[in-house]
Amino acid sequence: xxxxxVKEEHCIGCGLCEVYCTVQHSKSKDIIKAxxxxxxxxxxxxxxxxxxxxxxxxxxxxxxxAPCVTACLSGAMKKDEETGAVTHxxxxxxxxxxxxxxxxxxxxxxxxxxxxxxxxxxxAELEIPACVANCPNGALVYKEVKK
Amino acid sequence: xPKYVIVGASAAGIGAVEAIREVDQKGTIAVISDERCPxxxxxxxxxxxxxxxDFGKMMCREHGFWTENNVQALTGRTAVSLNLQDKYVELDxxxxxxxxxxxxxxxxxxxxxxxxxxxxxxxxTFTTLSDAESLxxxxxxxxxxxxxxxxxxxxxxxxxxxxxxxxxxxxELQDKILSLILDQTASEMVENVIRKAGVTIxxxxxxxxxxxxxxxxxxxxxxxxxxxxQVQCDMVIIAIGVIPRTELVAGTDVKTNKGILVDKxxxxxxxxxxxxxxxxxxxxxxxxxxxxxxxxxxxxLEGKVAGYNMAGKKAEYPGGTAMSSLKYFGIPVxxxxxxxxxxxxxxxxxIKHDAEKSLYKKIVLEDNQIVGITLVNDIEKAGxxxxxxxxxxxxxxxxxxxVADDFCLATLPRSLxxxxxxxxxx
Numbered sequence: 001x002x003x004x005x006v007k008e009e010h011c012i013g014c015g016l017c018e019v020y021c022t023v024q025h026s027k028s029k030d031i032i033k034a035x036x037x038x039x040x041x042x043x044x045x046x047x048x049x050x051x052x053x054x055x056x057x058x059x060x061x062x063x064x065x066a067p068c069v070t071a072c073l074s075g076a077m078k079k080d081e082e083t084g085a086v087t088h089x090x091x092x093x094x095x096x097x098x099x100x101x102x103x104x105x106x107x108x109x110x111x112x113x114x115x116x117x118x119x120x121x122x123x124a125e126l127e128i129p130a131c132v133a134n135c136p137n138g139a140l141v142y143k144e145v146k147k
Numbered sequence: 148x149p150k151y152v153i154v155g156a157s158a159a160g161i162g163a164v165e166a167i168r169e170v171d172q173k174g175t176i177a178v179i180s181d182e183r184c185p186x187x188x189x190x191x192x193x194x195x196x197x198x199x200x201d202f203g204k205m206m207c208r209e210h211g212f213w214t215e216n217n218v219q220a221l222t223g224r225t226a227v228s229l230n231l232q233d234k235y236v237e238l239d240x241x242x243x244x245x246x247x248x249x250x251x252x253x254x255x256x257x258x259x260x261x262x263x264x265x266x267x268x269x270x271x272t273f274t275t276l277s278d279a280e281s282l283x284x285x286x287x288x289x290x291x292x293x294x295x296x297x298x299x300x301x302x303x304x305x306x307x308x309x310x311x312x313x314x315x316x317x318x319e320l321q322d323k324i325l326s327l328i329l330d331q332t333a334s335e336m337v338e339n340v341i342r343k344a345g346v347t348i349x350x351x352x353x354x355x356x357x358x359x360x361x362x363x364x365x366x367x368x369x370x371x372x373x374x375x376x377q378v379q380c381d382m383v384i385i386a387i388g389v390i391p392r393t394e395l396v397a398g399t400d401v402k403t404n405k406g407i408l409v410d411k412x413x414x415x416x417x418x419x420x421x422x423x424x425x426x427x428x429x430x431x432x433x434x435x436x437x438x439x440x441x442x443x444x445x446x447x448l449e450g451k452v453a454g455y456n457m458a459g460k461k462a463e464y465p466g467g468t469a470m471s472s473l474k475y476f477g478i479p480v481x482x483x484x485x486x487x488x489x490x491x492x493x494x495x496x497x498i499k500h501d502a503e504k505s506l507y508k509k510i511v512l513e514d515n516q517i518v519g520i521t522l523v524n525d526i527e528k529a530g531x532x533x534x535x536x537x538x539x540x541x542x543x544x545x546x547x548x549x550v551a552d553d554f555c556l557a558t559l560p561r562s563l564x565x566x567x568x569x570x571x572x573x
Binding site: 005047049050051054055056061067070071072073074076091092094095096097098100101102103104105106107109110114128 | 188190191194200201204205206207208274443444446447448450469472473474477479481483494527528529530531533534553555556557558561567568571
């Protein structure tokens with residue numbers, strides 16, 4: 001499957017990945033409207049992690065044997081056998097936070113509504129995920145990886 | 148004859164079916180459950196009662212789960228006895244199901260202490276879908292309830308009843324709520340939120356008698372606490388906890404303690420007989436011994452491990468530990484491992500408490516290894532901490548940072564990250 005590879009040595013900590021993730025997951029898909037008018041502001045599913053001088057972006061790693069899928073109480077978190085992606089169905093999610101407890105990357109968040117979780121969906125509708133396409137320094141790469 | 152027979156079709160049974168089918172698409176599987184539609188999420192029964200979820204949303208697997216996995220689903224049927232000699236399970240009405248390999252995943256049943264008057268109409272337990280349905284059916288006419296037990300089940304039930312407009316009194320034998328999984332500070336934080344929602348909490352007490360209504364003694368009218376106080380109520384919910392449903396193996400060669408004893412492959416002492424989920428005593432990596440841990444995610448994982456091994460793919464249960472995440476009353480809480488060290492001198496606790504912002508983080512260390520995690524409100528990096536805990540990482544060099552606001556993966560030294568997440572550094 002194709003995965004997002006994180007190259008921490010190339011990350012300059014600009015945070016554009018979070019900005020474009022937020023826009024991509026907004027209703028309007030417009031940067032100004034997404035940030036100023038949509039309340040609550042859509043949650044960025046990628047997080048820029050900073051512990052100076054280290055910085056890198058992290059999002060769901062779509063694990064082969066995903067602990068969140070095994071732990072999910074409601075069946076909202078699933079492994080898509082065809083694409084290999086770990087998918088999250090917000091309609092089924094009950095916000096029990098069990099997936100947050102078991103994600104070894106800390107890559108699942110409560111979304112801004114506080115009622116369900118949100119995580120990277122690899123921008124299923126785009127060819128290249130928004131964070132990767134808008135990273136100015138090649139710190140995020142989208143490529144085929146072996147299982 | 149079915150190759151695989153699974154008794155119980157909740158978390159562990161589901162996990163086992165999925166694992167078996169990953170390895171063996173052809174071997175016949177029969178699943179026996181006394182529930183009619185067992186593939187629902189038991190922890191969600193409180194969401195059904197509160198109205199947050201309907202029956203469809205509670206289904207943790209699709210409607211056609213059993214047929215899609217080519218499973219003979221003997222639902223609404225009870226396994227009454229087990230013959231290990233001739234390898235069959237006897238069902239109600241005398242039918243028998245032969246097996247080559249058996250998984251006992253019968254789960255738990257509510258612990259119900261002897262209370263005078265507990266046979267009255269309006270007394271409920273809170274474990275299964277049918278418990279929740281019986282309770283929900285009586286809510287229209289009820290105005291108040293007493294919930295016995297302030298553990299996970301009691302708190303979840305109380306929240307549901309409050310959402311349905313009932314006046315609730317929660318009665319807890321211990322001196323604080325959620326006493327098994329929270330320390331004093333975290334327990335108080337949650338207790339304050341619950342009290343603000345209008346719930347009366349009586350700790351250090353239990354219900355000694357359930358009394359009837361003046362006009363009809365057969366119907367619940369009140370509960371008498373050990374203090375002598377009488378609380379008026381229309382229903383009593385017994386939510387103390389669950390105990391393993393071991394009846395099926397009673398009198399057989401399968402060894403039990405409180406639950407069925409299993410090794411790390413989920414095998415019992417009897418060949419070709421496995422056990423998983425709330426009925427089993429599986430390995431706890433914090434305590435270093437097998438014990439009861441009736442928790443959904445662990446049951447599912449145990450079932451998966453059993454399923455792989457039954458189908459011939461070697462798998463080892465990595466061990467679990469007490470792990471709970473709470474969403475109730477709008478205060479997110481995660482508790483893993485040791486919350487209340489029995490011998491405080493043997494442990495070190497790193498604590499950050501901001502009462503104003505209602506934030507609390509506590510990491511319990513033993514020889515610089517994490518053995519306990521408590522997080523209130525700021526829970527999002529719980530999984531990273533849990534990963535350090537499971538891997539027995541020595542955190543001496545950065546232990547103060549574990550409770551920092553900005554703790555994240557980047558906090559960990561690069562060399563440690565490479566070791567803990569090898570797949571990311573190929």
